Amino acid sequence: MIKHEFGGEWTRIKLEVLEKYLNIYTTALKNQPFTLHYVDAFAGTGQRDDEDKKTDPLLELEALKGSVRRALECRDTFHEYHFNDLKLEHVQALEELRAEYPEKVIHITRLDANDFVTNFCRSLGATERAIVFLDPYSTAVHWRTLQAIAATKKVDLWMLFPISILLRILPQSGPRDEWRPCIERLLGTTEWENACYVESEPLIGDLFGGQETKPQRSDHEAVIQFVTRRLREIFPHVGEPTRLNQRSGLLFLFYFAVSNPHPKAKALATKLSRAIQPKP
């Protein structure tokens, strides 16, 4: 079996939150007249190979389950599973995994996650509901993909947002031209520059009495709040993100967003997501 090493303690937190939500979501909706889909756009292999081994072999087995396997093992089942990954070996591993669950309807694709999610969103019918999980390593998710999810009004989204990478491509000393396209794909606006930079105090008076200022990046909190605000412009509900840290500091933000604007759907999704807040 191919090895897929990624993450650390923060991965455990992320996957446990997702798994709890999948369980309570499928249980809460099992008697409703909906077809339920689980959509994993960066599916991996179903397994993660972690250097941080546990001493108890049973605990270790649990900790090493990836998102796909956790979704397949929910108490109440989804009607259909959609697993996508760009890497050939990962898709092959997913196909092997599918053979272990012959009773389940599992679709596997090898597309860029943005195309995959957009196609899926377009295909959703009136009586279908879905959870989409976006778990990229980096800045692969485009804003237009989030817009496609929001436009369905039928999808609950769990998404890992690469805040440490965004902070790296927003240097303290001012924006760099080569990173503008990436930032704009990620945040879907040119407004990031006003939101994430402030003019510094004037330092030097020039010959004509003018004063030179340089843009300076706002603090982390201001950047995080800008990302959350952007998401709240397109989704009717976005929870405060869970901050996933590693020793060197903040790594990812883990967001939950609800696309259905109906007050009942929003209230249910919010209640369910609050019930599963991560344990430190």
Ligand SMILES: C[S@@+](CC[C@H](N)C(=O)[O-])C[C@H]1O[C@@H](n2cnc3c(N)ncnc32)[C@H](O)[C@@H]1O
């Ligand atoms: C963090 S891993 C996903 C882990 C998985 N959710 C799990 O819990 O086991 C990210 C995955 O995204 C895949 N990937 C990277 N870029 C992609 C893209 N643009 N579209 C789809 N998959 C991509 C990688 O091959 C990798 O398997």
